[in-house]
Amino acid sequence: MGWFLRRIAQSIVMLWVVISLVFLSIHFVPGDPVELLLAQDGATPDPAMVEVVRGQLGLDRPLHEQYVKKLGDLLRFDLGKSIVDESSVGKEVARRLPRTLELIAAAGLLSLLIGLPAGVLAALRPASLFSRMANLASGTAQSIPVFVIGTLFVITFAQLLGWLPAGGFVAFERDPAKHLLLLIMPATTIAVGLSAIVFRITRASMLDVLPLDFIRTARAKGVPRRRVILQHALRNALMPVITVFALQLGGLLAGTVLVETVFNWPGLSGMLVSGVNARDYPVVTGVIVVVAAFYIGLNLLVDILYGLTDPRVRK
């Protein structure tokens, strides 16, 4: 029990440090941060405007006061207001986050459906043509940047063949079929790289497990081959796959930015990219804090699962 509590406490400290750093980041900037944020194309901003934004951001109060207020706001899930249109960052995140999560979930499911069986098959016959082709394909898939894959998908399946819409979003409640149709290409784009990773880890992990004694014992006892592979070998080989997969999913929260841009998928990224372009500091930091929290939470979850299944970890 002590191990779990320590691990949870560690994550909370980590989150606190991340939030503090993001909060302080605006103060690391040399010169006046507000003037810098408002300076577009080198023009000096209107002093009255600077004062208004300074008040909005609470930068006119002493540093420790700002910090305590920020932490208090975050505890109430208040992420602040956009400089540009004063809309609530928290509300916008709540509206967009499910779409990003949906995209990641679909991509994750797809990559497991491709990567797991391919990895098992390749490990069963490491010298086969299939294994070699799959190895080559996964190496290539991991090398092509995700926005290149997305762009190539758009021009092939939308512009040349006309099978799928090039991008966009329709709410599921309004038109479920259209919604899923629009989900196919962005999810597949992410799944290309992700399934390559799942494939590699599954294959390597299966290759480690298959020569072990308990597999031979099971076979010698007359357990059918199919059952040995799926229930004995794969179950033991899954651990590293789950770990890497979960960490990849966490990284995807940020990695989807490019894919969402390519396909005009209105998830967190659109908010982030326009926030960066407008130098809308509260929007950018709000999204970053949410993503970092998810990332740390996912890491914690993986570690806890690991600790539950493998007591050796809990030292």
Add this chain to the structure above:
Amino acid sequence: MRKIFSAPSGILLLTMVLGALLAPVLPLQDPLAMDMSGRFAGPSANHWLGQDDYGRDLLSRLVYALRGAILISGSSAVLAAVIGISIGVIAGYVRGFSEMLSLRIMDVILCFPPLLLAMLAATLYGAGPQTLVPVLALVFVPSFTRVAHASVMTVRAMDYVDAVKLMGAPSRRIIFRTILPNVSGPLFVQFSFVVAMSVVLESGLSYLGLGVLPPEPSLGMMIGAARATFLTEPWLLLAPCILLSVLILVLNAFCDHLRHLLDPRRSAGS
């Protein structure tokens, strides 16, 4: 050395790096020179690969974009390596509080997805190479620190390190002459890996318009810009896509090759 670059990936990589570094002295057109009468012109004697939407020479823009990618990724990887390895070696050698502190700091940096950290920096400092290189370096410092730290931990327990210590060598000598040469293998592999990662990150940021600024050529930006005209000018989109993918593929293959060469289990057998 010959073994390192004799593999196909080594030769290709060397060619790309040389081509990129020598770009200013190669007989190329000016990558920024516009020629509105030559918009979307096909290949000609003056423009081997044709011209883009502003009539700029595509071949020269590709070479200069490659140069930008290699220079930015290379310099940020060098910066990250110098800082990360120093911290990792010192942490592993000195141990104690400084070790705990530096590893925790690295954990904090790792909490930020790299792309987000770069975007935060672009918000605060503005986009462009002067932001890009330090941020990419910062993002990759922890990976060097971790590898260096782990390698030093294994090496410092070796008898030959103790022997040098007993001979009365100063710490500086032990670190630079005894420990560093023995941990360099995994660090070289890490370096080639980081360069590849940083090419991916730079191209992604440039695609979003947050990396290299126009009119300087960048592969990511060229891909973003050529999407609109793909149906009439497919080559403008495919050329940078292919070049970028090949660059990353070659870097990854080179990284694998290095790993094979430096794997002690392999070299012990051969």
